[in-house]
Amino acid sequence: MNHLPLHSYQKSPIASMECALTCSASAKSALLTYVFLVHVKHFSDNLKSIERRPRVCIVGGAFGGLYTALRLESLVWPDDKKPQVVLIDQSERFVFKPLLYELLCGEVEAWEIAPQFSDLLSNTDVRFFKDRVKCLYPCDHLGTNAPTAGTVQLESGLLIEYDWLVLAIVAEAKLDIVPGAADYALPFYTLEDAHRVDKKLRKLEPATISERLQEKGIVQAINVEKIILSNAPAGNRDAALKVLSSRKVQLVLGYFVLRITKGVESQTSDAESKTMDPAADHSESIILELQPAERGLQGQIIRADIVLWTIGSKPLLPELEPSDKPYNIPLNARGQAETDETLRVKGHPRIFAVGDSSTLRDKNGKLLPATAQVAFQQADFAGWNLWAAINDRPLLPFRYQNLGEMMTLGRYDAAVSPSFTDGLTLEGFVGHTARKMAYLIRLPTDQHRVKVGISWLLKSTADSVAPIQTMLAKAQSGS
Structure with missing residues (x-):
């Protein structure tokens, strides 16, 4: 059997093609076999590259979970290190809770503060599962060379293996403390x-x-x-x-x-x-x-x-304890995961916790409040520290920056106390405008911010024109 020299194919594809046209049938068969093997090897290498990619599972799609996923998506990764990110939440919508009262007042619409995860993640590689977590089975604390760091069991029966886990399960209303x-x-x-x-x-x-x-x-x-x-x-x-x-x-x-x-x-x-x-x-x-x-x-x-x-x-982490063995994630008295200053769960180097699922103290030893502001900042650090851990870089300690307090006081009325000025409180319509602008910037994804910003601008314009139209109508009727 005549074999086509390997170096001629690698050196000049055109010369190899001309040779293939003049060589014997056996030589052409050898060439096709070689090309097939090259393609198979290339596909196999790509498959192994995909398999080598770390798997990040984020449990909970509130501020901590969703913004961690978006932060991971925004970072620059080496080709073989960009993780496969899975986001799990029992609801199909992300809810911007600070604006729930405005929904009740009719000042905002549901799609503005509660967009669907599928829309928010449509331009990302993040996979979303609408499901409820039933049990967590971490094994990163065992010190073994297991193929994964643990497994998440969903109520649908699906098992998701992960290399890194982010606990961002939102707490629920505590109704069991008072009879009735x-x-x-x-x-x-x-x-x-x-x-x-x-x-x-x-x-x-x-x-x-x-x-x-x-x-x-x-x-x-x-x-x-x-x-x-x-x-x-x-x-x-x-x-x-x-x-x-x-x-x-x-x-x-x-x-x-x-x-x-x-x-x-x-x-x-x-x-x-x-x-x-x-x-x-x-x-x-x-x-x-x-x-x-x-x-x-x-x-x-x-x-x-x-x-x-x-x-x-009340946090929901205690309810995810497997029935067949004791829970091995350290929890405080409130049911939140104990974390170090890098937001990693103590004793679990492959698990991070943010938002309602985490407990962390400020520099004065006081527990951080369970607010959207804290979860938003934690998500930024959690995303970066996941990048650092996957790429063998040092992790950053989380430092909470109190940006001030904002509260709604009714339709077109609010109070805003920024942290950079002592004693200054913006009230009334000025406070309301400052609060909505701050939350507009905090909304997830550029596309959603643009749509909501246009919607709010049109509503504001219509509300401003309405009194003028009423005044003109009264003037015309009286003339």
Whole structure:
């Protein structure tokens, strides 16, 4: 058999082609076999390259999880080191929670603050799974040369092996601390919660308008502390008190809720019975029994049509413990993963934790608050430290930068206290504009920011023109 010299094919493809046209059938067969082997080897090398790529599994698609995935996507990677990123969340939408109240007021639309993950990740290599995590099986703490660092089991039955894991599971409303709260109170924590509250408010609107005409409409806010917003800047607290007072909101301070029952289930006291309207139907109302936090105060009973529950949250990590063996991820008393300053879970070099799933203290030893601002900054560091760990570079310690506090006080009203100026609080429409601009910058992906920015600009223009149109219409009708 005549074999085509290997060096002639590598040196000159044109010369090899001419030789193939003149050589024998056996030589042509040898050439085709060689070309086939070259292509097979090239495909095999590509397959091995894909298999060598690290696998990063991110559990939870809130601020910490989604922004970590986007951060990983934005970094520059060596060809064989760019990870395969999987994002898992039980919802199909990312929710920008700081703007949930604006959704309730009709100031923003659902698509603006709750875009679908599929839209946000359409121009990335991140794979999204709409599923709920059932169990975590990490093995990076065992010190063995296992092919993976662990496995995530989903409720659908799917098993996802990973080389690196990011715990970013969002906490849920804590309704089990007061009897009756889970049955009769409405949490305000998710997009679905906001829709339920909106539906309930719409149902009450006719009665509410009637009560307002008779000056009977009342909003009451209950807090166990003697002041509101104890952790907020003084300027924000003063602005909130001023707005609450102008809207005749009653503050019930120094009390905690002991029990919540339905109107027909409660035993109404004689004192309360005397103050109740005998003509009103109280069978659907909700009764809150209040206990004073300090001595010297008497208990109270409050009757309400709707109860919004904003007391605390609980992490979900303890619920992911395998039933067949003890949990080996270190958790604090609140159920959050203990991390070092690089956001790695202690004892687990291949697991990072951010947002509601992590516990970290500032330079003064105080626990960082479970806020979007903290999760956003943690995601930036987690993404970078994953890049550093995969590329054998030193990891950076997380340093939280307090940028200030922002709060909404109603439609087109807010209070903003930036950290770079002491004592300055932007209130009213100026504060509202500053807050929305800050959140517009924080929205995920450039494409979504542009769409939302255009939408808000058009709404603002329409709202500005509406009073002028009304004034002109009145002028024309009066002329």
